[in-house]
Amino acid sequence: MATVLKKNNKKLFLSLLPLLLIIGALSIYSWMTPQTTTVQLVDSTSNIETAFAYKATMSPNILYPEGGTVDVGDTLFKKITAAIPLDLKTIIKSEEEVLAKGTYDIQLIVKAGDIWQRTYPLQSKQTFEQKGKDISVIDNVYKIDLTQLNAFITQVEEETGVRQSQYDLEVVPTIHGVIQYADMERELQVQDKLIFHYLYDEIKLASEKSFTTAVQFNESETTANPFSLLELTLPLITVRITTTVLSVILLLSIIFSFKYLDTGRVRPVKSESEKLNKKYGSRMIRISQLIDFTGKTVIPFDTFKSLLKIADEKEQPIFFYENGNDRSQLYLIVDGAYVYTFEPRTDAPTVPNKETGNGKAYVVG
Incomplete structure (x- = not known):
């Protein structure tokens, strides 16, 4: 099997x-x-580009005998410069056509460190609403009047008795609004600054002259x-x-x-005698040859419990004999002329022949 x-x-x-x-x-x-899979349905970018260009309006001097408005570098001479004309442009450039609308204003802020500041409007609040790929929001020329500014700073220093080694001049265009594209709306909020350091005898550029702000339009769809x-x-x-x-x-x-x-094998099911031997093994005595039943009365039992009961009452041992030839087993108790037996389920005869002597036997005692 x-x-x-x-x-x-x-x-x-x-x-x-x-x-x-x-x-x-x-x-x-x-x-x-x-x-899930995410599909990009809309992907577009709008760039808000702000560029400052400036010159210097000078009185006649040894460097510029005729004076007037001239191109200058990052350093201006305060004593010979009367004003700084500014060319300011802010453009919205988009990959696709967009609608931009909102307001803007332009201010000049004079700062004395953390002590005080003064704001001069260069342009009052304006509205705009345009549609396209290239939208011009601001395109104008403004002027920083240095004569007026120098007079104001001198008066503050005289009245307060506090003189700063450096002042900051900030040209700040402030833009508020929205950009609309493909049923999407993005906030438009820009405050780029052109900054000059206003020193004792020089005015030096202290910032970049061009700025770019990106506005992203992204819309995606996620499916299982x-x-x-x-x-x-x-x-x-x-x-x-x-x-x-x-x-x-x-x-x-x-x-x-x-x-x-x-x-390579399945553990076989234990036979009834194996179960009995395992359970009552501590009381067993082995015999190798079956006893002689001649002249004795044999009383067979159907259950091992009956045989166990007789053994307890009569205080007799229970012998177990296993025939080595036909593998038959027999449990027995010998009490004078009586022999009590129990034979587990087997094809062997109820009482084995005593002549088949070689085998294994155990006794429950």
Whole structure:
């Protein structure tokens, strides 16, 4: 029977292993497949570009005998410069056509460190609303009047008695509004600054002259991924759960079949005598040859419990004999002219022939 079981387990092992590999591969593939896919429906960018260009209006001097408005570098001479004309441009450049609307104003802020500051409006609040790929929000020329500014600073120093080694001049265009594109709206808020350091005898540029602010328009759609194999399409989560459960079941089945395939046998069911010997082994005495029943009355019992009861009442040992030829077993108690017996379920005769002497026997005492 062990051979038959071994062959059956081998067939089971060989049939389940390929199935496990297939189901396991599908399970791994389903877990590696993303559960969702994000598709970019709209992707556009608008750039808000602000550029400052400035010159210097000078009185006639040895460097510029005719005076007037001239191109200058990053350093201006305070004593010969009367004003700084500014050319300010702010443009919205987009990949696609957009609608821009809002307000803007331009201010000159004079700062004495953290002590005080004064604001001069260069342009009052203006509104704008334009549509296109290149939208001009600000395009104008403004002027910083240094004569007026120097007079104001001198008066503050005289009245307060506090003289700063450096003042800051900030030209600040402030833009508030929105940009609309493809049913999407983005806030428009820009405050780029052109900064000069106003020193004792020089005015030096202290910032960049061009700035760019990006406004992103992104819209995406996320959809659940199905599991597709050949022409079969199933929900991904269903495939994940199903293939994982099946893989576990198949793996356990293979482990079970491999266990008995490896041992090559199935543990046989214990016989009744083996169970009795194991349970009452501490009371057993072995005999190797069956006693002579001649002239004795043999009383057979149907259950071992009956025989055990007689042994306890009469304080007699219970002998166990196993015939080595036909594997028959017999439990018996000898009490004078009486022999009490119990024979486990077996094909051997109830009372074995005493001539078949060689075998194994145990006695319960």
